[in-house]
Amino acid sequence: MESIFFFVVAAVAVISGILVVTCKNPINSALSLVMTFFCLATFYVMLDAPFMAVTQVIVYAGAIMVLIVFVIMLLNVKTETVKRGSHAVISGTVIGVFVLFQTCWFLMKGSMTGQVGVMDKAMVVKSGHVELIGKALFTDFLLPFEITSLLLLAAIIGAVILAKKKI
């Protein structure tokens, strides 16, 4: 049951992913990407990470994609009138296939060898995913968390500088 569900979602994710690349209209690509994001959120739930699923939807689908669509609208980007040269498409695709092939190859040959920790589904259910994440963020990963604040600040300044109408 679970695997059938998985495969359906995976198929949707991959198909919408392909649509992102193949759609001529950027808006369609964006919408396909949102679809992919939703599929991924589904996976996150399946992987016992409900908080990440929520963040995925809110941040990615909600914020980033909205921003992107907004910019698409703002710039009034048309569909690509001229196709990229077919050789570029072919070579790009070939490389992509290579990437896929190689990734699959080593995924098959390799295995997850990392130190297995204590967190399991029970734990997630018991103390709640948000709490687990929060705990990690504020203890182990306090510094990176603080860095993100600088990162966002810098990004805001940058975005403002680059995009504001008059300096």
Next chain:
Amino acid sequence: METIAIPAINLAVVMPEVILSIVAMVLLLVNVFVPGKNKGYLGFLSLIGLAVTAASTVSAWGLPVLGFNGTVVQDNFAIFFKVIFLISAALAILISDRYMVQEECNQGELYPLILFATIGMMLMASGTDLMVIFLGLELLSICLYVLAGFNRASLKSNEAGLKYFLLGAFSTGFLLYGMALTYGATGSTKIQVIYSFVAGNPAVATNPLFVIGMLLIAVGFSFKIAAAPFHMWTPDVYEGAPTPITAFMSAGPKAAGFAAFIRVMIFAFPMLNAHWTQVLWILAVLTMTVGNVIALSQDNIKRMLAYSSIAHAGYALVGFTACNAQGAAGILFYMLSYAFMNIGAFAVIILIGKKGEKNGNVQDFAGLGFKKPLLAVIFSVFLFSLAGIPPTAGFIGKFYLFSAAIKSGYVGLAIIGVLNSAASVYYYLRVMVYMYMKDPTEEFDWAGATPSIAICLLACVGATLVLGIVPGVVLEWAQKAVMF
């Protein structure tokens, strides 16, 4: 619902970053109140900030401290690199006022952005967790994307920013994938943990996930240091970005890339060095050769220095390939020297340049040698240093790097290196040929040097010569910095 016990925080470990962040934010605030033509005060303030940061950085010398649950460390290695970053930031700020006024993009935000970028670099140097390194890298990158496109009115600058952004984001994908695989193979993102885990389970070292993870991380850093074939962005971005930013990018972020690269490779993957030295060997050869060869046919000096910067990354990779303490020390020393000589060279370009990045071709330097002898001599010193001719810092640096490679038995690599360096002489000499051996085609008007650029030039030329003639002390520091 239990409360989260926030662990004891040792702010001393990140004191330089904290100070610099505070300075940057204060600058942001001050910026609002400083009128448009007086933005130079911000530069002055930021220099003070950098000085204070440097003092705080240096004061931690000799006492390695881990902090924040092992995600960050303040050791000699980090300190040496931080000094390089601070110096390049300071030099970049010194040379930017005149340029920014000339190009009419004199915005106060420049300084905080440079400082934020510096913080990013410092985090890359001292981070011991892949997350910290990643975030430092991204902090740096985002600032650089903005800085590269800082001259909004200039299409070239826009292009530079956009290109850098798209390719940077693309490379981030690979870097992240590498980190993910490493995480999967070892169960942690902390360098210390990765190391001890693999040391405890040697079988992991042969796990393809782990190896590929390492390779992809290497790719990510190679992009940052502009190693071939991940160097393609460099010439375009360097050419397009505002010159002071190019100077900054060629010195600081490259060093930061090396800092993180060395940290990850040597600290986390020492057991894989048989793999990554092979990769680095090839990268080094490719990088040196591509950089030097293409530089031969460049007329635009900024672009030529961009290619030369690629080549210099190649030389540093030679030392990296050696995978010994001397090689690492060599990179440290080289990055420091490179900061001085390259930013110095860019300072000269700024002085010669005119609005709209005119006068940036080698032909525009014709006759400079006798019109402005002092400037030409200073420029020659930088060029000789870049070419690796004694008695300049560039020579000592190369000597160290190549001798490290030879020490590890990579004589062939060293030979390719020196041959490249001989080829590079051609294009550095070409500039001198124009400066000294050709007559000027047109009268050039001389805007004069501002005090800040003069200070920068003097500092750079002084450092280039001092590091070339009596490099002993600094080499000693570099050596101490890499005693892991």
Next chain:
Amino acid sequence: MFEYVWLIPLFPLIGVVINGLFGKKIKNEMIIGGIASLAVFGSFLVSCGILVQLLGMPGEERHFEKTIFTWIQSGTFKADVGFLIDPLSCVMLMVVTGAGFLIHLYSIGYMHGEEGFYRYFTYLNLFVFSMLLLVTGNNLLLMFVGWEGVGLCSYLLIGYYFHKKSAGDAGKKAFVMNRVGDFGFLLGLFTLFWYMGSTHNVWTINFRELASHADMLPVGGVVTAITLFFFIGATGKSAQIPLYTWLPDAMEGPTPVSALIHAATMVTAGVYMIARMNFIYIKSPTTLLVIACVGAATALFAATIGTAQNDIKRVLAYSTVSQLGYMFLAMGVGAFGAGVFHLMTHAFFKACLFLGSGSVIHAMHHALHHEHSDADPQDMRNMGGLRKKMPITFWTFLIATIAIAGIPGFAGFFSKDEILWQAFSNPHHGEMNIVLWLAGACAAGLTAFYMFRLVFMTFFGKTRLSDKAYHHLHESPFVIVFPLIVLAALSMFGGYLGVPKVLSEFFTGGAFPNYLEHFLDPVFAYSTNFMAHSGHGEGHHSVALEWGLMGGSVLIACGGIAFAWALYIAYPAIPGRIVATFPVLHRAVYNKWYVDEIYDFMIVNPCKAFSNFLWKGFDVVIVDGVVNGVAAVVRGLSGLLRHVQTGLVHNYAFSMALGVVVIVGCYLFR
């Protein structure tokens, strides 16, 4: 007197310094010429003193060495600046300083009014200095210094009229040809030094030390190599086949120079050198044969050319080459004493001949000058009947001609006959002796012919000058004529120093011995002993045979004279007819058998072409081509590679992705 031997070369050197540095300021010809001549005269006096002292010593002790300072010392090699006085060098000293002095004197008159008068005397003194070094040096290297020094002076003096291209060319040719010889000399020196040192631990180049170790030298083998190398040196300096071609050209120099350098002294240096090293040469029969053959061939070959030349000096030049051939023939048959004897007599009569011809040219020049004719004053076809106008010149010239022709009683007869006899009777070459003798005899006949042809064409018959010019002809001044007289006297009586045994016994009952031979005996003692011990000894031929041969050679000489008389006095039309009958032969002989042209064709031109090829083909195209090619390839590569940098983001991304794929692929598929 021996202690003052260093004065001998010093005097001319002082002359060089004074005239060289201040000559231009002095301007007065008499002072310049006087200083130069006095310098040589000083040397001559000292030489005389040394000769007297030497004569006062017993035969075996007649040698003396004086070292001035050590010139080069490096490891086992040591070369001193030191002088060796023995009978041989003493004879040479006398010839060089004596003839040298006379020719200096002559030059004062001959060179009168020439631009660069001081330069001339500087060179001349320098020459004497070098020549004296050559003959007195006590080691091979010092000899080589003189050897090269005389070559230099020869170059300078031949090129004295440097504004004439032919003079410059001739000087250069002389120097280069000499250098070819020097190449051999050096190799000989190296081989000798190395061989004696490494095999016998005798590290020396000192003549007497070498001579005292001569027993260590094997017969043949390496000695042949050594001697042949040295002989190459001698062929260059002494104008033997194949390096003789420079000497006729060297006539471009002023005539006294030809007399001094290219007749009396320098060209005999090769003979002197072989005589000096006789103890080595005697050990190599092969080399001796080579020398004899080359000598004989040169004697004959040059004589043939001499018969058809019209330039008075050229005839004398070929005659010199031919006579030098005789000397080498003597050396080659082991008759060292005879060779030196001929060297000496040749110096007398050939110097006389050259000076005489100079006197003629001098007069002709003046005569033609008055007429504003640009006819060649040296061409015999313009002369004739000069004997009435220039009696002293004529008579001295005639005496010298008789001497060279080998008419009994004159100097040339004794020495030449001695050589021919030795060629016939020597113990070295067996059956070859007859051939050598025959060649020598033929050459003698030819010599008589062309010398008298010269005399007849110049002095006899009707003049071919215009009346006006003939009118202006007059005898040369005293300073020119005086040396002629002295030299003519020497040509007449000089031969009595070395009267052959048979003649002496026949005419005086042995009361008039062969002085020169006895004097030189100690020098050649080793060779004589060596031959005696090796079972050859003196050939025991009958006295009758000697008389017979002597008579034969006199007959041949007389035949030559008669033939010349017939052709140029009695039936002057015949030569033209002969030329018409054998045009090819005449053209070949007239053009010196085309030897210069052959050299040009075989060596000079290919060499130039090859050099040009090396430069333009190899150096510029290949070597520099590689260098610039590498640079061009790198730059071309740069031009190509930069096109990778398309400026397009997706290409850059593609390159990155490709990089990743390749790197990962390398790992996966290795």
Next chain:
Amino acid sequence: MLALNNYLIVSAILFAIGTVGVLTRRNAIVIFMCVEMMLNAVNLTFIAFSKYLGNIDGQVFVFFVMTVAAAEAAVGLALMIAFYKNRESIDVEDVNLMKL
């Protein structure tokens, strides 16, 4: 429970699709979207590992990646707007002023 590799392979496929997109599309915004897809693929890998390793670090990493993605989106889109203002296009083939 599903095998880990199922997730990993899905993420690999998405990563590859993203790569293809970056290499083949001309619209800068679409390229950026493809990069986002690559990042998401990595995120999936992280979370899958995190789950199977029983270790929360991976999820924390994803958290930061999302932050970075947001920041990049802000800056990137701003750059595109700035470029568009000058060039009236966001076709990457028009980003070609500097080359060779």
Next chain:
Amino acid sequence: MSQTLPLLSILTFTPLIGAILLLFVNKNSHGVLRTVAMVVSVLTFVLSLPLISGYNGAGTAPGNIGGFQFIEKVPWIAAGPFQMNYQLGIDGISLWLVILATFIMPIAILSTWTAVEEKVKEYMICLLLLEVGMIGTFVSLDLFLFYIYWEVMLIPMYFIIGIWGGKNKIYAAVKFFIYTMVGSLLMLVALIVLYFKAGGGDFNILRFYDLTLDPASQTWLFLAFALAFAIKVPMFPLHTWLPDAHTEAPTAGSVILAAVLLKMGTYGYVRFAMPLFPDATATFTPLIATLSVIGIVYASLVAMVQADVKKLVAYSSVAHLGFVMLGIFALNTQGITGGMLQMLNHGVSTGALFLIVGFIYERRHTRLITDFGGLAKQMPVFAVMFMIVTFSSIGLPGTNGFVGEFLVLLGAFQSSLRWYAIIATSGVILSAVYMLWMFQRVMFGELKNPKNQVLKDLNAREVIIMLPLLFLIFFMGVYPRPFIDSMAPSIDRLIKQTTKNQVAKIAPAAAAMLAVPAAQAATAAPGAPAEAGAPAATGAPAEAGAAAAPAATAATAAAAAAPHGAEPAPAAHEVK
């Protein structure tokens, strides 16, 4: 001589101080600039004279290390594995080269006193800096320091050619720089490899002398060093930078280039390549000798057909240095002495030749032989000087050229390089051909060209420049003893050092050769076996073995086949 005074440092840095002084002189007061430079260079020369008087030929003065005197040693860089010292010192070999450098410099400055009218300040500074580099190169005993000076020297020379050169100056300057750079960079690699083979420590050259390296690494290291030096020398076929550089450089540049810079290559062989890698030296002797001999003949032939006087002289330089190389690779006393002398001679003679070319170039602004002819009439003083220098270059006895050339050939002939020596001797002929031909075409013949008819003879300055050189030409030709004697101990040491391993090998080889014809050998050469043990005294050990062979011709063959015993060695082991 006080050993406490750091004479060598003072000597090295006097020109630097002079250059700094020049910085403060107004660039338009040419007279002052020239005078200051001149005074400084003369001062340097004067300062170098105490070296001659203070140099102790026997090397017994206190404070000497390994035959080096005037030693100075100050720690310089100490970092990581490296220890570089500022270590100076001279021996008989470098002494004269230092003197040559200081001697030539005033002459060079004087030579372009009027020819360089523009950028005088920079010009003089370059010249003085060049002098620093030259002296430093010769006096460094620390390999690293040597390398620094070696490279530093390129910079001023590059500018001298490039700024004040002829019309193709840029090509020549860049070619000079990069050509030389390639070689020296490879040497740098070899130097580092050598350093690590020595197991760290400092870069003291004397310490490296004591190393015993395996043959394979000797080979590679030698090749790298040899390449760098061969380019500098320059040896065929790496010579093509030289004609260009010479032709384009201003007179002073050519003079210095010929007189001093080229010597650095040969000096490098003597000081570094040979003593450091004795086995490789033995192995490569035939190769080097071949190239030298080809260089002699080839350069002579090419010189013969040159149309440009300066180019001709440049090619003659190549030939002359071929002699030097042949001499030092003869590896016996005479050969190396000759080579060293030839270095000095070449410095004097070719320097003088370039001056002479400079004189006429200044007057006529052409260097084509065909533009001249008959100058002897118009310029007699010039003609005399030109002639003397020409003959010195040809190697006429009595001039300096002869002594060196002769000893070189003698040495080579005695060593295993006999056949090379024979071919090289033909260079004697060729040099006469090309020099005299050139001389004749320039000086002799008719004075046709009207431009030549108004030429002025040499002025006082030019005569003064030439006089010291002419004096040396004769002095060194007539009395070379002071030079030879002071070099001798150093050369002996060099030979000992270079043949140290070969001695061990030659002994059994000689024994093996003696074993067969022992009976004959005993009578033929009683002194021979004793010599085998004392190679330095007899020049070349191989000859001792050869002495044992019975017949003279056999001896020739055997000795020719035994290049210093390197090859007979295996045979010897078989016998054992």
